[in-house]
Amino acid sequence: MSTTKSAELVNYAERTRPARLTNSFEAFVGLRKGFATDSRDELLKYSHWAKALNEANLHITVREDEIGAASDAYQKVAEHLAANLSWPPEAILIRTQGSVSTKTLIRSPNGGEKFDIDAVCQVDISRVEATNPMGFFESIGRALVELEAQAKRRCWNLPFPNERFYLEFTPSVPLNTIPTQTLQAMAPRYSASRYAKTALAVVDTPTKDWKTSNPAGISQWVDDTAKRPLILEIAMEAYAADRARASVSPVPDQTVEITDTLRVAIRLFKRHRDMCAKRQIIDSSTKPISVIIVTLLTTCYEGFADLGRSFEHPVELLAALADLLPHLVLKLDGKYRIDNPTVEGENFAEKWNDDDGERYRSFKTWCDTLSADLKTILALTDQQAVAKQVREVFGIPAPSGGGSGLPSIQPPAPRATPATSGLA
Structure with missing residues (x-):
């Protein structure tokens, strides 16, 4: 049976990765084939990770x-x-x-x-x-x-x-x-x-x-791919029930929640990249451009869908995307390649081949930091500790008042136009 390009790339990435990002999901009893009667309750154990990451996603949203x-x-x-x-x-x-x-x-x-x-x-x-x-x-x-x-x-x-x-x-x-x-x-x-x-x-x-x-083709590709179901229905029901109990305020149209895992992954990973640049872990002039992050994550998500994969919870899918991210870049004839899926022959990583490897090293350093940070977050079990670590990793201020939720922010004051590649 023939496989799609995205499925082939996922298979390649899985063969070349050294280890999984986290095995913590495997620990939950009854979450694999054949759910127990209390599986909804088991799935709610993901809620402290889901809430913190979702609130970080809402925080970085443009109104x-x-x-x-x-x-x-x-x-x-x-x-x-x-x-x-x-x-x-x-x-x-x-x-x-x-x-x-x-x-x-x-x-x-x-x-x-x-x-x-x-x-x-x-x-x-x-x-x-x-x-x-x-x-x-x-x-x-x-x-x-x-x-x-x-x-x-x-x-x-x-x-x-x-x-x-x-x-x-x-x-x-x-x-x-x-x-x-x-x-x-x-x-x-x-x-x-x-x-x-x-x-x-x-x-x-x-x-x-x-x-x-x-x-427009890239946008339609992301939209079409994001709509493909990878999360088991029972997990979506559990997440919806948990959200209802949390009484979270409605979000604006531009905002997506963690159940739209592809878009949330793109957003959170872009924010993490920006934080790495701000903290001088990577140089801002060589940080991976957004179109590369979008292309790799959407290709990975599409590959999972093409291969018939399913995930018990959005957090598990988010971790799987991060796990494979650094292994999705091809190197053919000594040249890095990240192909535009809508324009044959265009290589989004073209500049990676003309800078003595600086952009690739920044990409790899960022991926390694992302993996380490997510491992730290997913190793925590206390809700307050998870929220605190998520705020630290994604650069979100601590709540100014009581409560454990992540705060909303005021829109930033305008200042001079920064340089940009036009590919944000």
Whole structure:
């Protein structure tokens, strides 16, 4: 029987890992095949880990009203472009990409930093002259000059100094509207594969040429994968019952709970990476970019689903994802590879092969630290001790008043726009 690429990668990672992250889950009687009558009660023993990690996830969430402000900014940018370029408004479509579209946007542990919102400006090439890539890219920049647009490799940075966010704005055209001759020249390097209908051509300014991109495809892949059930139904029932007893306040739409384990893993692992950089465990200039974390975790989750794996509790799945993370990176012909699942030929780890191994070492150091920190958390059994350790690991302030829960936080004050890769 043939297996999928994701399943093959999971099998490879399981063969090459030295040991499991934790065996604590194996200790619970009746949690494997054939549940005992009191298995719901047994599953609730996970609750102290689940609550602490879920509260950490809620803490790092960007509020829905802040996302709404960014959405309003998209519309202003679209209107600005239409007015300054004399383009018909219906020729311009602006949509989010990256962390916002996958619901994995997080706050920085550095309290005053802005968060970045990635957006893509999709232009109907049949209505607008956009055949010359650099001419197209520069025309967008000229139209955005009043918004203090700053050119980057494939996007324009819009700082929005009076807001808590800034935009990374990528001009693009639908890939299927690129002239055939140009498309054929691109194909040997970058060709659309999965979710090909949403593929775009963006301008790569160093090469002054088009490059295939598919942010909507990545977002759809994460969404489709996250919906695949890996948690046994009995565990979901137990978790829901425990949540009801806890009387937790409703969360905003942008927020996901630990039962959406893929997205929670992406969020928590990104936060842990940021904390490692803040604590100078890894260098901030070489820390793994978010698209790599998203790709590896989603591939692993998809591989588990393709192999028919199941897990008794979201915490067990979270630990399994962390367990395999460092073993999912391929090295072929001496080169590191993390393939874009929607664009054949694009390697998200391309820069890892041009820096004497610095980025890979940062990735490995971060993975080792993540594993050690999760081992410490999962070895604890006292609820107060678990909550305290989770706060320490993920950089969350201790409660200011009574109670053991993790606190909510006030939105950070805006400050100067930090440098970003555009792949957050």
